[in-house]
Amino acid sequence: MxxxxxxxxxxxxxxxxxxxxxxxxxxxxxxxxxxxxxxxxxxxxxxxxxxxxxxxxxxxxxxxxxxxxxxxxxxxxxxxxxxxxxxxxxxxxxxxxxxxxDEGEVRSFADLSVESFAISHDAAFPMGFCIYEGDKKLTIATDLGYVSQRIKETISGSNAYIFESNHDVEMLRMGRYPWNIKRRILSDVGHLSNEDAGEALSDILEGQGEKVYLSHLSQDNNMTELARLTVKNILEESGFSVDKDVKLLSTSPIKPTPIDEI
Incomplete structure (x- = not known):
């Protein structure tokens, strides 16, 4: 894949x-x-x-x-x-x-199977997806206000994660957004902060060389290196060796990532 x-x-x-x-x-x-x-x-x-x-x-x-x-x-x-x-x-x-x-449905597309799961976001019925090819698994989990235990169980065991790390809380609080927008982003139907992402990943990852693409970074309330450092620190405090047990990778709003394979 x-x-x-x-x-x-x-x-x-x-x-x-x-x-x-x-x-x-x-x-x-x-x-x-x-x-x-x-x-x-x-x-x-x-x-x-x-x-x-x-x-x-x-x-x-x-x-x-x-x-x-x-x-x-x-x-x-x-x-x-x-x-x-x-x-x-x-x-x-x-x-x-x-x-x-539908939520929880598994659909087949040739040699790919795609499983949906519900997420918490302020949309009609937002979903994330786990994509399977044989024993390989890729998870897409962005635009979610929090990561429930059910989601953690659903997405665990993936070889790669495209995982939200939307904002730095202090940058958001001190930034130019109106308070109602800040409150929405910080809510359970908003977006994951860098800290939220790190804490959730520390529960989900198994330290088997998984790749994590930190995604959906706010261009106003986050920075690529800040997101990586925050998540890295939390994972290392939880006993992971970043770059050995897990690889943290970046995404961009202006250019595609190189094709990766699992």
Whole structure:
């Protein structure tokens, strides 16, 4: 299984996952043109995509969904409650390209299996995903206000995690956002702080060389090195050796990560 985080952050999110038999796009939160450009940067032909899977209906996750679905006749999968909100935002696509993805459902796409799980965020029915190819497992868990025990149990045992580390709490508190926005971000239906991410990962990781891509970093209330240092310190306090037991990797809102493989 190979993957690249095409974009990650407050301005847009999209993840490519592929095998020799199938190619999936999880979210398309950039314009269709930008998604195509990012795909070409990692030498992926947009025409090779088999389906789009959507986590939730916020614009930084769906901006390019309609354009790409129409241009390449792609099926789109998301929860039926998300469809209700998303339908009016992405423009018209043929009914035969619309598919529901229920909570806890496992769907097969050639040699990939995708399992959904509910997350806590202020959207209609937000979900994360575990993607399987044989004994390999990749987890996508971003845009969640907290990590429940159920989620920890669902995603544990992954070889790689695309995991939210959205903000530094002090930067957010002292920053320019209105208080109602700060309160929303800090709430249980908001986003994970760097500290939240580190604490959750210390419970989830097994120290078997897992890769963790710190994702959905706020461009106003976080910094790449600060997120990494905060999570690293918490993991090391919990007994992990970062770079040996677990690898912490960065994502970007402006360029795709190199294709990785598990």
């Amino acid at each position: 190979r993957f690249s985080i095409l974009a990650s952050g407050s301005t847009g999110n999209s993840i490519l996952v592929e095998t020799d038999q199938t190619t999936l796009l999880f979210d398309a939160g950039l314009s269709g043109k930008q998604i195509e450009t990012r795909l070409k940067e990692i030498e992926i032909d947009p025409r090779s995509i088999d389906a789009i899977v959507v986590t939730h209906e916020h614009s930084d996750h769906i901006k390019g969904v309609g354009v790409l679905a129409r241009r390449y006749s792609l099926p789109v999968y998301t929860h039926e409650k998300t469809w209700v909100e998303m339908d009016r935002l992405i423009g018209e696509i043929p009914i035969e390209q619309k598919f529901s993805f």
